[in-house]
Amino acid sequence: MKLNSSLVWLRRDLRVFDHVALNQALQNSARVYCVFVYDTTILDSLPRRDRRVDFIHASIAEVSAELQQLGGHLIVKHADAAAAIPALAAELGVDAVFCNHDYEPQAIARDAAVERALRADGRQFFSYKDQVIFEKSEVLSQTGGVFSVFTPYKNAWLKKLDADPSVLAPYHIEPHAARLAPPPANAPALPTLDELGFEPSNLAELKIPTGMSGAAQLFEDFLPRIAGYKDARDYPAVKGPSYLSMHFRFGTLSVRHLVRTVVDLMARGAGGEGVPVWLAELIWREFYAMILYHNPHVVGGAYKPAYDAIQWETGPEADELYAAWCEGRTGYPLVDAAMAQLNQTGYMHNRLRMVTACFLIKDLGIDWRRGEDYFALHLNDFDLASNNGGWQWASSSGCDAQPYFRIFNPVTQSEKFDSKGKFIRRYLPQLKDLTDKEIHAPWLAPRMLPLDYPEPLVMHDEARKRTLERYAVVKKTD
Incomplete structure (x- = not known):
């Protein structure tokens, strides 16, 4: 697959490292543009002060700066993403749009609409697994069924990882960075919170680390404490958790890097009892993503x-x-x-x-x-x-x-x-x-x-x- 130009659409993957869609676009395209859309279909229902919007805003600024250092540029839109992405693809004249999977029902429907619009215009749409290690039907029971209980799912997940550790391999960006489209001479500044219709929340006052650097800082802080995680995680007055959940949500970290790190600790007999317990929490995240994917009726209805x-x-x-x-x-x-x-x-x-x-x-x-x-x-x-x-x-x-x-x-x-x-x-x-x-x-x-x-x-x-x-x-x- 060799394309003249492509557009990488960032969503729940706000980083410029170990990024599957970006890696694949760079490997297969002579020129690669990047875009993030502040999706009005999501933002319009939020309160005017929302920490998540603050977090995204700060994280996007870091992504933009990182792309500039690599010679690229981040296009930022404030619009209905389902309409804005096909329109931008046409404006840029790209051959394809690359993104990473989102497993929520509304996101699946949005992506299907975007793909239809692109294909109707003669363009391609590629989506990849990035926010989980195993997705959809990759972890099944011995009879080929979908798991409904966590522990057997976890055991099968670990067995699959042991059989194929290559799923943790990183997707490097730097070797292909020369293919990033440079910023235009009249590139607009990133939109302010006010321009997006929001006011600053108390995110800065709470000193919540944002972006790729914030995720890295929190993980480095957690690693010396991970041995005690098994017990410390249950006590709210104790600094026990990793505090990475917000970064998982917005993809400012690489789940492959995290799992690779803890698997290496276990292989070396390091990290104590806390390591497998924390890994199990990451597997819970993938278990629930799998349940939602196979059982969309849980949105608004009981699983049972x-x-x-x-x-x-x-x-x-x-x-x-x-x-x-x-x-x-x-x-x-x-x-x-x-x-x-x-x-x-x-x-x-x-x-x-x-x-x-x-x-x-x-x-x-x-x-x-x-x-x-x-x-x-x-x-x-x-x-x-x-x-x-x-x-x-x-x-x-x-x-x-x-x-x-x-x-x-x-x-x-x-x-x-x-x-x-x-x-x-x-x-x-x-x-x-x-x-x-x-x-x-x-x-x-x-x-x-x-x-x-x-x-x-x-x-x-x-x-x-x-x-x-x-x-x-x-x-x-x-």
Whole structure:
């Protein structure tokens, strides 16, 4: 395949290294243009202050600078991508558009529309695997079926990687950089946030590292801590996670590089128990992407259809309960501190995502889809597959071997994973004077001090009984 010119369309892959589509375009084209589209079909529904837009904006600036150093140029558009890409391809007169796969249903439909428009105009469309190690139907059961439970999927994933480690090979850009189209003499400046219709968020104040350099910085910081990841990851007051999830979401890092690094650590007997546990978390990400690809009905519906028969709480009272959960006014400190963390920073610790989701669903009886939507709007690292998978895990309606009666107790979770109340005190300073024992259930503390803190919305033991009754409709399916 030899093309005169091509256009590389960046989406969830905001980097200029180990980039499959860019590598393939450069190897097969005499001249290569690059473009990123601020897609109005996505951005127009977002609040005017959105950390994700800030993150993308900063990351795009770094991509642009990196391409310039290599002799290239980044074209930036603010438009409906489905229309803008074919139009730009025609304007530039390219032979083909190259991009990397996106597995979300809306993205698949968008890409199909773009491909149709390009082919109708006599141009080609090429898409590649880049954001995962194994995709779609690459990891199947011995009978050729799609996995529905994580552990056997993980085992098959690891076995496939062991059989073919070449999937981790990097896709080099520099050897072919001379084929990058140079910037035109009148190249416009990158659009400002204001020109895109947005205002700065508190991303800079939170000191969240952005772009390729930010991803590299976080990974280098995590590697010396990875040995302790197995235990540290569960404690929100401890610096345990990698904090790379936002970078996974926007592709400022190479998943091949990360997996290659940890596989090398394991091969050398380095990194301790934390390495395989962290690798398993990366595999969870691919598992949920595979589930979404094969089961698009999970967008808006239960993975296990029988669970759609559950009757959730509705009406004004349910709306008040939901609002209290969103605003961190449930009366359960760990839940409220976690929601405060989300609302203030756009991040929530993974253990707390499970705790807060379970509380909304199984203590308050609220439809899991309402919580999923709230997280989708507020999480910096929102990823449809992972967010949906996590919420369906919490609601027991997803692909999980645990039955419906798994119901987290928010107090015991608090006592176990924030025993000293350090995380709670950070986000709920009004509880700072309670003892380490009292802080997990303030309503049981002696009322010697006035507390600016609500009573519990529900009592967990009573809510648990209601949940078991609510789930009786699907009891036989489990």
